[in-house]
Amino acid sequence: MSDFPAEVKYLSTHEWARLEEDGSVTVGISDHAQNALGDVVYVELPEQDQQISAGDEAGVVESVKAASDIYSPVSGTVVATNPALEDEPEKVNQDPFGEGWFFRIEPNDIGELEDMLDAEAYQEACEEEEH
Amino acid sequence: MSSQTPLQTPLYEQHLLAGGKMVDFAGWSMPVNYGSQIEEHIAVRTAAGMFDVSHMTVIDVTGEGAKPFLRRLLANDVDKLVLYAALYSAMLNEQGGVIDDLIVYQMPTGYRCVVNASTRDKVLAWFNQHATSDTKYSNVQYVEQDLAMIAIQGPLALSKLSEIESVAGIDTLKPFNALMHNDWLIGRTGYTGEDGVEIILPGDQSVHLWQRLVAVGVLPAGLGARDTLRLEAGLNLYGQDLDEETSPLASNIGWTIAWEPQQRMFIGRETIEPQRGKCPMKLTGLVMRDKGILRHGQKVITQVGAGVITSGTYSPTLEYSIALARIPKAATGKCQVEIRGKLKTVEIVKPPFVRNGKILVA
Numbered sequence: 506m507s508d509f510p511a512e513v514k515y516l517s518t519h520e521w522a523r524l525e526e527d528g529s530v531t532v533g534i535s536d537h538a539q540n541a542l543g544d545v546v547y548v549e550l551p552e553q554d555q556q557i558s559a560g561d562e563a564g565v566v567e568s569v570k571a572a573s574d575i576y577s578p579v580s581g582t583v584v585a586t587n588p589a590l591e592d593e594p595e596k597v598n599q600d601p602f603g604e605g606w607f608f609r610i611e612p613n614d615i616g617e618l619e620d621m622l623d624a625e626a627y628q629e630a631c632e633e634e635e636h
Numbered sequence: 637m638s639s640q641t642p643l644q645t646p647l648y649e650q651h652l653l654a655g656g657k658m659v660d661f662a663g664w665s666m667p668v669n670y671g672s673q674i675e676e677h678i679a680v681r682t683a684a685g686m687f688d689v690s691h692m693t694v695i696d697v698t699g700e701g702a703k704p705f706l707r708r709l710l711a712n713d714v715d716k717l718v719l720y721a722a723l724y725s726a727m728l729n730e731q732g733g734v735i736d737d738l739i740v741y742q743m744p745t746g747y748r749c750v751v752n753a754s755t756r757d758k759v760l761a762w763f764n765q766h767a768t769s770d771t772k773y774s775n776v777q778y779v780e781q782d783l784a785m786i787a788i789q790g791p792l793a794l795s796k797l798s799e800i801e802s803v804a805g806i807d808t809l810k811p812f813n814a815l816m817h818n819d820w821l822i823g824r825t826g827y828t829g830e831d832g833v834e835i836i837l838p839g840d841q842s843v844h845l846w847q848r849l850v851a852v853g854v855l856p857a858g859l860g861a862r863d864t865l866r867l868e869a870g871l872n873l874y875g876q877d878l879d880e881e882t883s884p885l886a887s888n889i890g891w892t893i894a895w896e897p898q899q900r901m902f903i904g905r906e907t908i909e910p911q912r913g914k915c916p917m918k919l920t921g922l923v924m925r926d927k928g929i930l931r932h933g934q935k936v937i938t939q940v941g942a943g944v945i946t947s948g949t950y951s952p953t954l955e956y957s958i959a960l961a962r963i964p965k966a967a968t969g970k971c972q973v974e975i976r977g978k979l980k981t982v983e984i985v986k987p988p989f990v991r992n993g994k995i996l997v998a
Contacts, residue, residue, distance in 0.1 A: 543668070544672055547927055547928060547929050547950070549928075565976065569674065569860060569952070570673070570860055572929065591927075
């Protein structure tokens with residue numbers, strides 16, 4: 506069964522976001538999402554310093570099976586992308602909330618995080634999707 | 637069909653026990669993987685894996701008219717068959733498009749056709765339409781069989797099978813030949829580019845066979861690995877690389893059409909025979925050593941015209957992306973593929989990419 510850690514927020518499109526101590530927001534995809542995708546073999550990330558709006562396409566994750574767009578949960582500037590995913594995309598499967606993170610944003614408005622789902626609501630959304 | 641409850645094969649419980657991630661496939665609940673499709677793929681290339689392919693449709697065609705019936709309906713010629721030999725064939729419509737691709741075995745009382753799950757309804761309808769079209773087929777019977785089918789594939793497939801079941805004649809069984817072992821039909825066939833067998837057997841015996849194979853280390857593999865294995869082996873998938881709108885000559889299966897004898901008027905012959913040797917398109921391979929994944933539907937741009945990717949994936953053996961693409965016949969060397977608005981350079985290669993554990997592209 507998938508993990509739904511409570512310390513991050515979620516989008517119904519399966520991204521998670523975590524507010525870091527320095528005020529930046531880290532983004533990745535959920536354990537549920539990586540399970541559904543299967544073996545991840547390629548990740549396309551946004552550019553450093555790219556301006557992104559909440560809901561914009563910010564990248565693509567490809568498993569052997571399928572390609573899936575990644576949407577940004579918040580608006581802001583991309584301040585970091587995960588360099589490890591270039592050669593080890595399987596980290597998305599192995600540690601989706603840790604070493605498998607995708608990018609980090611300097612948010613324009615952290616209030617946008619409040620629009621996201623908490624773990625419980627996201628888990629319910631996933632269960633509904635399966636039925 | 638998707639609105640109905642998916643069908644379950646006799647091995648459904650075994651898939652759940654093995655952690656199978658079940659998906660709806662052509663109206664059946666089937667395992668797409670049991671954890672990692674890459675691991676399952678590698679097991680088949682290097683050792684032995686097995687697939688539940690019981691969702692495939694088995695139709696026995698019998699009666700006096702069975703042979704002329706199949707010689708009319710299939711582009712390959714069942715007249716080439718001897719008892720328990722198998723033949724790969726396309727079944728064409730009058731316009732020369734492909735209704736299905738199938739394997740047909742000669743049986744003591746007629747023929748056994750193994751057709752795709754996704755094409756079951758239209759194949760049965762096609763059989764029905766033509767069986768009633770001419771009195772010479774009036775005694776042809778075509779009956780769908782309720783049987784299970786397990787494909788054991790990989791360099792160790794036969795030795796693993798021999799560990800659990802003593803099958804007389806299996807060691808000398810040639811590719812595309814089958815034998816009867818009690819009520820099992822064992823064919824030296826597959827869809828992976830590796831050695832192996834496909835066993836068609838009664839559903840109530842399939843669970844015991846599956847469990848015994850698990851016990852000797854044959855790894856259950858899902859539809860995901862089945863797709864990457866067949867694509868590495870350069871084998872077509874119906875619905876992607878073959879369809880009703882496309883000539884078999886544009887799908888790299890011209891070699892399966894039996895043009896001789898000339899008087900055999902199989903359905904579709906009149907349309908495709910004039911294209912023989914003149915088809916402007918070919919189905920061939922692409923490799924992309926750069927990062928990124930080639931996918932079905934992406935546009936291909938060559939110096940002599942455009943084409944399209946019919947199947948694309950990440951190749952677990954090569955560790956980069958490969959594809960089958962329908963492109964102008966004259967195209968060679970390098971070309972470009974449009975992925976999400978960006979052009980990527982790829983190389984045209986002749987499939988297969990991988991067979992019998994060996995990489996065949998430079």
